[in-house]
Amino acid sequence: MSEQLVFAMEVILNGLMAGVLYALVALGFVLIYKASGIFNYAQGVMALFAAMTLVGIMNGQVPFAHVINATFGTHVYNFGWTIPALLAILLTMAVMVVLAWAVQQFVMRHLVGQEPIILFMATIGLAYFLEGVADLMWGSEIKTLDVGLPQGINLWLDEVTFNIFGYGFFIDNLDIVATVIAALLVGALVAFSQYTKQGRAMRAVADDHQAALSVGISLNFIWIMVWSVAGFVALVAGIMWGTKSGVQFSLSLIALKALPVLMLGGFTSIPGAIVGGLIIGVGEKLFEFAIGPMVGGATENWFAYVLALIFLVFRPQGLFGEKIIERV
Amino acid sequence: MFYREAGDFKVSYRDDSQTFPIKFDRYRYYVVLAVAFGIIPFIINDYWANALLLPFLIYAIAAIGLNILVGYCGQVSLGTGGFMAVGAYACYKLMTAFPDVSMFIHVLLAGGITAIVGVLFGLPSLRIKGFYLAVATLAAQFFLVWLFNRVPWFYNYSASGQINAPERDVFGIIITGPNAPAWATYLFCLIFLTLCAILARNLTRGTTGRTWMAIRDMDIAAEIIGVNPLKAKLTAFAVSSFFVGIAGALFFAVYLGAVEVGEVFGIQKSFLVLFMVIIGGLGSIFGSFAGAAFLVLLPVVLKVVGVDVLGWPTDIVAHLQLVIVGALIVMFLILEPHGLAQLWRVAKEKLRLWPFPH
Numbered sequence: 001m002s003e004q005l006v007f008a009m010e011v012i013l014n015g016l017m018a019g020v021l022y023a024l025v026a027l028g029f030v031l032i033y034k035a036s037g038i039f040n041y042a043q044g045v046m047a048l049f050a051a052m053t054l055v056g057i058m059n060g061q062v063p064f065a066h067v068i069n070a071t072f073g074t075h076v077y078n079f080g081w082t083i084p085a086l087l088a089i090l091l092t093m094a095v096m097v098v099l100a101w102a103v104q105q106f107v108m109r110h111l112v113g114q115e116p117i118i119l120f121m122a123t124i125g126l127a128y129f130l131e132g133v134a135d136l137m138w139g140s141e142i143k144t145l146d147v148g149l150p151q152g153i154n155l156w157l158d159e160v161t162f163n164i165f166g167y168g169f170f171i172d173n174l175d176i177v178a179t180v181i182a183a184l185l186v187g188a189l190v191a192f193s194q195y196t197k198q199g200r201a202m203r204a205v206a207d208d209h210q211a212a213l214s215v216g217i218s219l220n221f222i223w224i225m226v227w228s229v230a231g232f233v234a235l236v237a238g239i240m241w242g243t244k245s246g247v248q249f250s251l252s253l254i255a256l257k258a259l260p261v262l263m264l265g266g267f268t269s270i271p272g273a274i275v276g277g278l279i280i281g282v283g284e285k286l287f288e289f290a291i292g293p294m295v296g297g298a299t300e301n302w303f304a305y306v307l308a309l310i311f312l313v314f315r316p317q318g319l320f321g322e323k324i325i326e327r328v
Numbered sequence: 329m330f331y332r333e334a335g336d337f338k339v340s341y342r343d344d345s346q347t348f349p350i351k352f353d354r355y356r357y358y359v360v361l362a363v364a365f366g367i368i369p370f371i372i373n374d375y376w377a378n379a380l381l382l383p384f385l386i387y388a389i390a391a392i393g394l395n396i397l398v399g400y401c402g403q404v405s406l407g408t409g410g411f412m413a414v415g416a417y418a419c420y421k422l423m424t425a426f427p428d429v430s431m432f433i434h435v436l437l438a439g440g441i442t443a444i445v446g447v448l449f450g451l452p453s454l455r456i457k458g459f460y461l462a463v464a465t466l467a468a469q470f471f472l473v474w475l476f477n478r479v480p481w482f483y484n485y486s487a488s489g490q491i492n493a494p495e496r497d498v499f500g501i502i503i504t505g506p507n508a509p510a511w512a513t514y515l516f517c518l519i520f521l522t523l524c525a526i527l528a529r530n531l532t533r534g535t536t537g538r539t540w541m542a543i544r545d546m547d548i549a550a551e552i553i554g555v556n557p558l559k560a561k562l563t564a565f566a567v568s569s570f571f572v573g574i575a576g577a578l579f580f581a582v583y584l585g586a587v588e589v590g591e592v593f594g595i596q597k598s599f600l601v602l603f604m605v606i607i608g609g610l611g612s613i614f615g616s617f618a619g620a621a622f623l624v625l626l627p628v629v630l631k632v633v634g635v636d637v638l639g640w641p642t643d644i645v646a647h648l649q650l651v652i653v654g655a656l657i658v659m660f661l662i663l664e665p666h667g668l669a670q671l672w673r674v675a676k677e678k679l680r681l682w683p684f685p686h
Binding site: 039066067070107110111114115116117118120121122124125126127128129130131132133135136140256259260262263267295298299301302305306308309312313316318 | 398452455457458459462464467469470471473474595599602603606640643644647648650651652654655656657658662
């Protein structure tokens with residue numbers, strides 16, 4: 001087997017792993033879009049906020065320490081304890097639920113019935129707000145996040161591939177864990193929306209707000225629940241990305257990477273988000289590998305968007321999206 | 329009492345269809361122009377020009393451009409930063425290639441080049457609508473910024489990858505470069521803003537503007553009554569990109585002087601201009617001015633209040649600024665989704681009846 005082909009295979013595998021991480025972010029978008037028709041730009045910042053809160057809680061940081069010190073001239077930084085990862089994750093989840101409630105109570109409830117573009121702008125405002133709050137609460141420096149996930153090269157895979165192809169593949173353990181967790185998460189979400197009462201109510205709301213309201217489903221509750229679930233997905237994505245590349249501002253930009261994934265898969269489809277993520281992940285890694293060196297590299301910045309753009313010209317509703325029917 | 333049509337008799341069709349039919353409006357417009365052209369250039373200094381006036385003038389041009397596309401034609405675009413970059417780099421290439429030609433022509437040509445690029449990226453709008461289109465325009469944003477970063481021809485093979493505006497003049501008065509006087513740069517931008525605003529105002533009042541609005545309100549219905557969607561959408565993209573390109577050229581050549589494309593014309597710029605349009609008011613020229621003024625003033629005011637008056641550290645103020653901007657945007661959308669322009673309209677209605685509201 002030629003060397004180029006083996007390299008390409010490694011690139012594809014790595015692309016698949018990256019795609020899983022994109023899909024994780026995209027999932028959060030799909031959930032909220034399906035249930036409320038809101039395109040939640042703040043999803044990426046929610047991931048950042050969740051990851052920062054998790055780090056802060058684990059290290060026992062005092063929230064708003066910087067502000068308190070500047071205002072009162074004190075020097076408090078730490079409570080002086082550390083909290084085990086699992087408990088910290090649960091606490092962070094509680095924070096995300098409170099956040100979901102606050103978003104519903106103070107923002108979205110007042111915007112019911114507005115045009116989609118207004119709702120979209122509101123979530124951009126929310127993104128700015130959350131980013132500022134996260135920085136004020138926990139400080140804006142880059143933090144390392146370690147909840148005990150395995151990291152580094154997977155030696156077993158390296159050895160097996162070396163025996164077969166004469167060249168060991170470099171696959172990060174973390175990526176494999178991420179893939180497994182993403183699969184579990186999707187399974188859990190599908191099971192939740194298919195087999196539980198709340199899940200059915202959620203699908204009903206997604207189908208038709210007014211009909212759902214008329215059979216006695218509380219829209220308020222469903223929306224808080226959906227935002228909480230999206231917060232949970234954001235937390236998982238935040239843990240994965242945070243462990244991989246540190247908790248920092250650029251985390252919130254992965255939300256933008258999730259957009260072409262959504263366009264490819266269709267805004268309303270959970271399987272679409274997964275397949276779209278995989279296509280984008282593999283596509284951009286392969287493109288960078290094959291064409292990148294010829295045009296100066298860093299094609300990953302735009303390849304996903306251009307691919308999605310070209311694709312949409314031929315199929316405007318995405319791969320799995322609902323067919324767009326227009327009436328006058 | 330004084331703001332009403334009564335008593336203001338029109339004797340020709342020309343009078344009847346003028347831009348500001350109400351006398352008070354018309355005089356207000358002349359006064360604003362007189363102050364902007366006749367008084368401010370004499371009292372302006374470097375701080376006011378660079379901190380407030382130049383960014384306001386330039387962002388107002390960009391906001392008018394984006395408002396034509398989003399507010400009048402209903403095509404949401406997140407590629408404003410990328411199109412501004414096209415204007416900036418086109419202006420740079422023209423300035424360095426033809427040093428003897430007037431800056432006026434360079435800026436206009438930069439706008440024209442941006443219009444062509446805008447039409448190219450506007451082509452998918454014929455198939456894609458709504459959010460999908462918004463995300464599709466992100467392709468323009470990221471692709472264009474990458475292009476200007478990676479292809480050395482665009483920045484004339486300079487070692488730093490930056491572009492620097494060389495010194496150029498108009499009628500012997502230096503406009504670009506570090507030696508340009510504040511009043512000259514101010515007037516240069518003001519002339520462009522005035523021309524753009526008049527052009528936009530009259531375009532949106534005429535046939536072109538009406539076809540845009542028909543497409544915005546319901547594109548299929550518009551098509552059935554004989555509006556050509558291809559023509560309407562592409563002209564909207566062209567005119568909008570023309571203005572945005574002018575804004576980009578001025579932003580680079582007159583305001584900043586040196587530009588690193590990823591930093592200056594990144595996605596944040598696209599959102600900033602979109603915020604101006606939304607806060608100002610979709611589908612309103614006045615709204616574009618109001619939105620630009622609001623978002624240019626806000627950080628300056630916050631900085632003055634936070635750092636200079638209250639004495640907080642700058643990083644806290646910077647973060648607080650994010651919180652306040654975010655909260656304000658959400659508040660605005662909840663309280664007045666039609667923006668500052670709507671407040672203005674309501675005020676005018678009240679004025680018309682004042683002091684006898686019944």
